[in-house]
Amino acid sequence: MKRISLICFILFFSFNVMYSQTFDQTQISKPIELLPDLRLNSVKEKGEVANSTLPIAISIASFLYLFNPVVLLENDKIGGGLTKEFSLGFGYFGQERISLEYSYIFVQDQKSRLFAGYTHDILLKTGIKPSNTMQGTSAISLGTGYFTNFAHPGVYGDVSYGYSIRNDKILFYPSFKVRYTYVFEGSDIFDFSAGIVIGLANPWMDLKIRRKNQE
Incomplete structure (x- = not known):
């Protein structure tokens, strides 16, 4: 009986450790997975700013030309x-x-x-x-x-x-x-x-x- 209880305790402890490691890796990997999205968003924002200022610059240059x-x-x-x-x-x-x-x-x-x-x-x-x-x-x-x-x-x-x-x-x-x-x-x-x-x-x-x- 004692041997069975010891085996159950070891299995429960091992399962608990494995679950905690999996949970930690999942939580840690989430910010890493988000990094490419953040970089893409920053590039998109810069592109949007450049695209918004380009028509203004062209308009000013055209006005001064005419x-x-x-x-x-x-x-x-x-x-x-x-x-x-x-x-x-x-x-x-x-x-x-x-x-x-x-x-x-x-x-x-x-x-x-x-x-x-x-x-x-x-x-x-x-x-x-x-x-x-x-x-x-x-x-x-x-x-x-x-x-x-x-x-x-x-x-x-x-x-x-x-x-x-x-x-x-x-x-x-x-x-x-x-x-x-x-x-x-x-x-x-x-x-x-x-x-x-x-x-x-x-x-x-x-x-x-x-x-x-x-x-």
């Missing part, structure tokens, strides 16, 4: 609007530019503004040469010309700083511009704008860059 925001001070009043500048350049880098800019102001009586003039780009990177491929360099631009709001004419002077991306035919110029306009028989204007200038260069000239490079 329209440049402008803030102006005129007759002791602050106004805002949209402006866009196109230019036609000459010279090896198209750095001598004839520019035409149209502005639409939201809160003024004379909403439409037109600027036409000459701009000279000072390329800050040394050693670059005319090329058929796009090249980038920081640049400072100085401009002057004629102004009209279709009621009073005037003259203006401006200075810009930005990053010029160009070859011998095309110009993309993200820049910041500060301009002062003297209006005949009207209030002078001080304005600040930011955006992308679009231009062409040497449309009727063949600089023969490839031919010179082959020689």
Whole structure:
């Protein structure tokens, strides 16, 4: 009888130990099994954040490509609007530019503004040469010309700083511009704008860059 009781006690003890080990392993393995899910969730969250910010970045870039925001001070009043500048350049880098800019102001009586003039780009990177491929360099631009709001004419002077991306035919110029306009028989204007200038260069000239490079 004692032997049977001892055998039963040993079996009960062994079963209890095995059950406790199985229970512990199950509990420990659960967090480990959840780790891949947590990692996948973190990757998904990062992807969702990137996907949500990408359309915003594209929208801002497209807006600056099509329209440049402008803030102006005129007759002791602050106004805002949209402006866009196109230019036609000459010279090896198209750095001598004839520019035409149209502005639409939201809160003024004379909403439409037109600027036409000459701009000279000072390329800050040394050693670059005319090329058929796009090249980038920081640049400072100085401009002057004629102004009209279709009621009073005037003259203006401006200075810009930005990053010029160009070859011998095309110009993309993200820049910041500060301009002062003297209006005949009207209030002078001080304005600040930011955006992308679009231009062409040497449309009727063949600089023969490839031919010179082959020689």
